[in-house]
Amino acid sequence: MSNLWDLSHIQPNTSIVLEGDTIPAMFWKAVNKRGQQVWMRQKKLGIWRAWTWTQTAEAVREISCGLLSLGFAAGDTASILSNTVIDWVLADIAILSCGGVSNGIYPTDAASQVQYLCEDSRTRILFVEDDEQLDKALEIRDRLPLLTKIVVFDMEGLRELDDPAVMSLDKLRALGRDNLARFEAELKRRVAACKPEDLAILVYTSGTTGKPKGAMHSHKGLVYTVRGYNTLVSQDEHDERMCFLPLCHIAERLGGEYFSLYTGAILNFVENPETVPENVREIAPTVFTAVPRVWEKFYSGVMIGLKEASPLQQAAYAWGIGVGTQIAGKVMAGQPVDGFLKFKFTLARWIALDNVRKMIGIHRSRFLVTGAAPISPELVKWYLALGVPMLEVWGMTESCGAATGVPADRIKPGSIGPAAAYNEVRLDPATGEILVRGGNVFMGYLNQPEKTAETVDADGWLHTGDVGLVDEDGFFRITDRMKDILITAGGKNITPSELENELKFSPYITDAVVIGDKKPYLTVIVMIDQENVEKFAQDSDVPFSNYASLTRTPQVQELIQGEIDRVNAGFARVEQIKKFFLLDTQLSAEDEELTPTMKLKRKLVQTKYAPQIEAMYRA
DSSP, X not given: OOOTTOOGGGOOOOSOOSOOSSHHHHHHHHHHHHTTSEEEXXXXXXXXXXXXHHHHHHHHHHHHHHHHHTTXXXXXXXXXXXXXXXXXXXXXXXXHHTTOEEEEEOTTOOHHHHHHHHHHHTEEEEEEOSHHHXXXXXXXXXXXXXXXXXXXXXXXXXXXXXXXXXXXXXHHHHHHHHTHHHHHHHHHHHHHHOOTTSEEEEEEOOOSSSSOOEEEEEHHHHHHHXXXXXXXXXXXXTOEEEEOSOTTSHHHIIIIIIHHHHHOOEEEEOSSGGGHHHHHHHXXXXXXXXXXXXXXXXXXXXXXXXXXXXXXXXXXXXHHHHHHHHHHHHHHHTOOOOHXXXXXXXXXXXXXXXXXXXXXXXXXXXXXXXXXXXXXXXXXXXXXXXTOOEEEEEEEGGGTEEEEEOOTTSOXXXXXXXXXXXXXXXXXXXXXXXXXXXXXXXXXXXXXXHHHHHHBOTTSOEEEEEEEEEOTTSOEEEEEETTTOEEOTTOOEEOHHHHHHHHHTSTTEEEEEEEOTTSSSEEEEEEEOHHHHHHHHHHTTOOOSSHHHHHHSHHHHHHHHHHHHHHHTTSOGGGSEEEEEEOOSOOOTTSTTBOTTSOBOHHHHHHHTHHHHHHHTOO
């Protein structure tokens, strides 16, 4: 890894890496250009299997011709209900190569949600990962008259299935192989006929308020944005990425799949969401994008590990991170780093910091990218002190992902950076809302023109719903969501996200929702980090029988109170949290309280736990 004070290895690339005006055009040009180079890798039964561009093209060609054999027409929609696996990518590119519309569905969605998304998108072919996802599809197919075929990636446990409407991906590929002579020319014609203005993908919002809305993105917008990403940070064929966030989410679809398609970086797929920490250490990505919760978990793991380290190891870490913090301070201030400090940092890396990076799996990372939710500035500083720049990007589904980004040579923790070179960003003078305009802004919401008109004004500005500030250098900072600012009974305006981010910096807190609108003081609902709190309880001989009993023990209550006291110390008295409530149910992405990206839904939590909230304001 290059030295922190020399960031030439992260400089943006403004040249066009790959020609093509649509995603399929770019893909097939990439195949011709890169051939036997490896594009994707996935671990199966303990062994990493590599996919070259040529092998990927063969699979895409067979799936595409299989779809054409089933009568899949240009403009038809196919949906993918699956975790993040290579088959997801193969199906996605095949759908687009046929001139179709590709729609991703979260694998955690219930059958009723899958039904709504298939109805709204007019899905004709539904790809599902396995028997669990197939069960959802079979439950609702009678209510989906447009659905003609269900294709299953993994047939384990389904060998005896005999259903004319269901086929395996292997059989779809075999169908395509059998019909190559008949449909290969038609496939090439479809790819060539695909226009930049055509609808390419649907990305449904998580639906924290009302039904999910299908954000429409054209090929033109996708290609424009993916080229723009390389002007934020440079990535090329020598880089390796991890692919583990949901591919139906804009972050992994654009920043993972399509950005790697464009730049040639290798995509490494994790075994499953639970093996991410182990897979990171195996893969050691050179470019690593994740949501704040992942960065928080890594930090928590290091902090918990330190408590079990020897006094000598603890002292080595303390000295090393102290030197790293000095370097980080100078880098952030744009000041030169003298030779003696460089020497101390080299020594700090050798003694402690390199071991911490290897423990996480970021020892080869040129830079880290965080987005999709706010992150604690202290966490950004910590990774920088380790010697790895963490760059925060900000955007949304409707802006095709990142619309701003922190440049590597001007890191400002707490900032989301200036506007990306490919779009304009400004504040609404009346409300402070952040507005975005550019070729990356979406086409609108499927079947909802009135919602589109509310979101994109007549001048083409996308109203993001985020409130912010901008400094003299053009760096933006999110202060809150427009609807999330709290006004206490005493008339004080509070930004809950600042408190919540500080709380989530604790290794014992996964998420938090601060309450206080029209209330005399602030309270908070806390979701504990199960793994770390259980370890605390075991180390402290705290008896508990299950998750609920763990949250109710006096020792855990005191532990969380201590974390709240730590955060309160940094805020004015009127901004301090007076009481808290620990969620006593172990939540997962299937629970209604959480978004698919594992964030607590503020409004739903406030409604569902209204009695507990009211109890915090009594007595």
